[in-house]
Amino acid sequence: MIRYVHHQLRGTSVAACVMVVSAVVAFGVRGIPEHDGKSWWVVGLFVAVGALSGAVSITRLNWVGEVRDFESALPLANPVAALPAQDPLRFRLLDVDYLATMGVVIGVPTLAASLLWHPAAAFYPLVSATEWLMRAARAARWERRHGVLLWRGHVEEQPLGKGQFLYSSQRPTP
Template identity: 35%
Template sequence: MDRLLYHELRAVFAALAVTVVCGAALGLVHGFAAPSDAGDPMLLSLALLAGAAASTLLGATRFKWVSEVRDFDRAVPVEDICVVPPAGRSLRGDWFSPGFFVAYLMPILPIALFWEGVVLFIPLWSAMSWLGKAALIIRWERRHGLVLWRGHATARPWELSVSRRSPAPAGTGELPA
């Protein structure tokens, strides 16, 4: 089982790494000057940021097809699934997903190099969107005192489960898991 928050943050780090690698490759091949026909990159960045913010705000609602919060509320308690509480991977030692990085890099890099450099904004938008979902997860977990998990069923890894937040060890000053 994997904690949903850590899953989203690993995706953010991988998407940002794809943006950096593709940007560096694009700069090495075509030069680091901004293309004149690409429009204003700052305006495009602001539009993507606004789109990611709107997507996050829609996910925070309870509308039927866009709500992330409704999915969180439908999560199955871990106690119903297994007796042993989950011991998910920590973000501290496993903050990057190399498989996801390669899978995301493979379509973006050739398109950026041989067709259109503006495609670099796709992983950047994805990173902003996943970061917004991570913020929703943090807010939901703190409000409910629960931790969201994914992957309790190998055949259906998208299904969520929840467990009680474990108390922090006394005297360590650590935050609860």
């Protein structure tokens, strides 16, 4: 189980790492692009698409918004046994498996586009990073407003299906 906000922040950090690696390789091979309007327009487009996607995902709209999923979250039956012993974000901001998976899913196309098309394409992970950051902010606001912590994962005692939202109180029970 992982706290939903932490999962989104991990995704943002992975997207930032993929973007940095892609930019270093693309700028090393093709050189830093000249100061033209095209480069900044592409970067602005990536941020705008990510912001639009993030804005849609933090609404109450059916099938695309996540707020309804937050509100349908169920309480953890035994929070002490189900929750991790330590805060996973504090000790592992970059999950190696997640980094490897997203490096292939996002990194390879980004690197290919930045080498074949334009070096500014190395900033494509800004789309995902912006959306994930907006989701994390919305979930943190929802948690604060409701006084609970939102978790996502699978608990053996509560067979609800993988990916079910669960919540626990902010303070662990003794």
